[in-house]
Amino acid sequence: MTKKFLVFGRVQGVGFRYFTWQEAKKLGLKGSVRNRIDGSVEVIAQGDETQMADFEGWLNKGPKTAKVERVLVFEQAEIKMSNFSIVRR
Template sequence: MQTKQFLIFGRVQGVGFRFFTWQQAQKIGLSGTVRNRDDGSVEVIAQGSEKQLTQFKQWLVQGPRFAQVENIIEQEYLTNSLYLQFRVIQ
């Protein structure tokens, strides 16, 4: 089980990015969180297998229909927590 943080930049707020990210995480079977950040980006913390996380990142690069992803920063996320579900943080 791996945990990664993805910071997504571009037109990613106000376009349904968090909802569609939650939906995609459910499909893939990931747990974690997604939230808007004050700087206009979106932060995703995702836990799953390497294969699941790779598949998820491929989706994040595209994003939902009305989003325009310009950059993604991916890094390992050190935590002792085990996320039980994937949820949207307001």
């Protein structure tokens, strides 16, 4: 299963990408995380239902340094991913 998450709030400049990468690795997910120009963070994640449910729960809280206001979730077409990475501009 592959999903795209758009995370809004105080999520840039607070280590959100790094902590997201760390959580994804811990859960065994594949995908990527990147900052968007509008101040949100985009996450593409791939895993099983349990992994994705745990990850979505974590994204709704985020790290202590962030203040997540809302998370939008979209079904994503399956794509081949080999790891979880932080995309830098």
